[in-house]
Amino acid sequence: MEQLVLTSFKKRISRKKAEERIHRHIRLQTAEELLKRVDTGFGAKARAPFQAVVEGVQNAADAIDKAREALLRSRGSDDYDARIKVAIDVVDKSRGELKLSILDNGIGIPRSKVKIIVRAGGTGTIEYKASRSQQGIGWKAAAIYANQSTGKPIEIISKTFSERYPHRHVYDYGKGKVTKVVEERYEGEFPEHGTLMSLHLIGDYSRARGNIYEFIKRMAAIHPYISFTLRANGDRIEYPKRSSKSIPVPSPVPPHPNSVEIGQLKDMLAAQVRIRSISLAGFLQRSFCRIGNKGVNDLIERAAILRYFDSKGFFAGDIIRRISQSEKVKELKKDENKLLKYLRTLVRDVEIDYAMAARLVKKGRLSNGANIRVLSNKELRRLFLVEEDLKAPFTPKTTVGMILNDEEKVRLLTEALRSMAFPAPPMDSLMPIPKEVLIQGFTSIYEPEKHAYVERKPTSSRGRPVQVQVLAMYGGRIPGDLKEQEKLVRIANCTPLIYEFGSDIITQTARSIDWSLYKLGKKGSLPIAPVIFVVHVTSPQLKYLGVAKQAVGADDVIAEEVKFALQAVSRELRKHVNFLERSKASGKAREFLERHAKVVSSSLGKMLEVKEKDVFERLQVEIRRRRPIAEGGRR
Template structure:
């Protein structure tokens, strides 16, 4: 058998843009239907991050238009009233893969800075049409326009057109238009469901959505309260590794190892820093740049084993809060019962996280399947629509909660909402649709759901008692008209008449049962007419 050999010409480096051009499926662009959904998702999430994270009540408009009479091309336009993008940043923000403002330790809807750029690449591949951006920032007097492509080989923007004009109104925000190949007939349900689920967790937003058929969905703002914005924080020492420590050393100016630990990590003060350095057998006054990789690794292992840190700060997180969750569920489903809770911050592997849960029951809530309640999953305020079966939230709902204990007998008109926010959500893949089964997170999900489920049980228990009272009054009311007639006959003409006796008996029954008199009278009236 002849041996094969690789020559130097067979080896080459490719850019990040070329990688995602070739492997677009990794970012969720596996087929025209999924690509249409993914593009809308990326643009909407950028629009929301540009508004609510900066204290602006969002006004979001999403439009999908058929862009070609022959091919399945769709023009997707998303407009927001956010802080806009600095004009000199626009080309890089839309034309360079892995260029983003999200590479900091702070909760954001996106994590990788990929989404919109891969959508731009997908548009180039399938329709050949560039992305168009209109943007302006608060305080600026001009509006800026760009038309861009991505140079796949160099991973840099190609500016086809640019321009600016003076504002004739006080507008700020961003409008992005992309034309891609899509399959609206297959994507329709997912896209509509995504917009609805986004509306559930953003009751503080006005959202307008227009379909290719001209259907308009309008979700009117139901609450003026915004979630507290996240703040950028330092890494926690539990999450340190050798490469992170080397990057911190090389990107900062630290006179001593002691300074590096104090200034670069949260939960590390004077005593902790000296303890860590001592346990690692290092000199606190040494120049960090002179420490060998071997000694740095000793310090990393020491930092990971130390067990007296304060927990990671939750300042980097932006939970929704019970008021917003309840307002969102009420806006969409108008339930007879709604409750929500936000758990205290916890941590896994040095990353803070918060679990929130809400329950809506009755009203316009659809009936659930027979094996579990209807489920709304969210991570960092993003609806998760795909891969539900492999998600830890689904596992908790089906395996860890006995719904009969909460008087919920499935199928039932019930929806459970679970939101996980973290600086690092443990997604199972780059598509970010399924959350891994991390024990710390699973425990918090169960506790959050159990807390709101207990309140639902109290509501249902009270409802059952009221229904039992109504049954009693119905049974009693069956005899009241007959008793009233008999008493009126016995008393005779000089006594109380039938209607007066009936009224007295209704009053006594209401007092004894605790049911309002008007309800008793309704039952008596139904008995009299034979219903």
């Protein structure tokens, strides 16, 4: 077969030269170059203006939270007149050139740090706490896109509380590098502290408009303590500050032991060793939340037990899960003999204390998919008939360095950390939206007849706490013909997500629920009923799909939490749906009963010295009490 040869390859060169050419592109790559190659959300003209607004407003809201933190630390109160102003002006209609400026009165950027922020690969927080912008590349992506589409530089004006005057910076992102054009004192009017960022970009404003408005509207709903102003192309929308109830200022919290992964632990150990190789006990207590003295000892015993299981060649965790996930075991829960017999056939690979297993099942501890964490060391020993004294693989005094040098020890430590019960991670590093804020913010927009709110306890995934809040709204002014996107409002770390609806784990989880169980719809799609779910996921270093941060990435723990929360609010809604159904029937029954009540009261009136009207009214009261119906409900 004849080979297809490109013309440029026809010219013969030496092997050495050929290899050099192939290796030529391997060199340090700047963040700017990288950002040009990944999808940052600026790909489509209809989306670019929206994406730029999202990035800018997120930064602004974070800056306000930082200002609040500073206020809280210095003054003890975080309440102040926080403002975010977004301005979009069409500069050149024919080319679609827009000028976007976002002004906040947040913490401000110190003059000396501006050059780092504009140049560095990522400016996101490296602390373990939740924040809206966490990669720190969003605005840079916007700046690169702005430069590529219009060739114009970006402008930053900023002032911190302690700086005496605002400073103005102009940076050019052209020619593959970041060039400072201007750095000067700014003479114009400026807030006491805050930042103004502006850039020029090409975009289809008329098509982006809807999503921008929706984003600001939802932002305002979640942040009643910030006043938002959107001035775009002559229109002006203002969401004034409605309350001083704010999202708690998150503080950094070390990772939770349950969800640490082996690579992550190695990194942490190595980082510690680089500073100083301390004892294991010290390391554990310092590097993880929720581990105390007792925790360290329990952990070491757990590691010993796990090593024993390994030596015997079976997986205790699997066996426990086998029992707790079995439908048959659940069925036989009440019949002790049958349960015992079944457990013997279920667990044949190793002898266990079947009677104890049966007792644990009966108590509900080995059910509903419970895992090895539910059992204490003592229980674990008894269940798996471990009688001998076990030698621990390490002691509290073993140094971190010794552990890091022994793969086996690292593995055992990881497994022990993951297989023990620790208290739930503290919420300090999270930024849950206060219940009243979420409810008030959304019910005032959608005016449902019924809402239900559920807040899951914080749990952890990959060492980070995760918390899910769900608000469900039903009926009222919610129209019956909403699009799927409108039925599910996704919020991640206090930022509403608009794009990439279908690929979000929240959407996928919602679609997997059988809504018919809650009388809201069917399986495989979002509910059909007039219902809106607001789902908020907060977690430090939340994993998004892509740099544009418009969808939460796949994560089993988040998926499960979202599912449980959606199910819980749906159960509440189902009560309401049932009530509506009953109320429909009650309405008919009332009519029927009242018709008969007239005959009853006239009959009694004929036989006894009693006023027909009085009897009827008394009966009517009782009929209405026994058959309640929805007042003013609209369906």
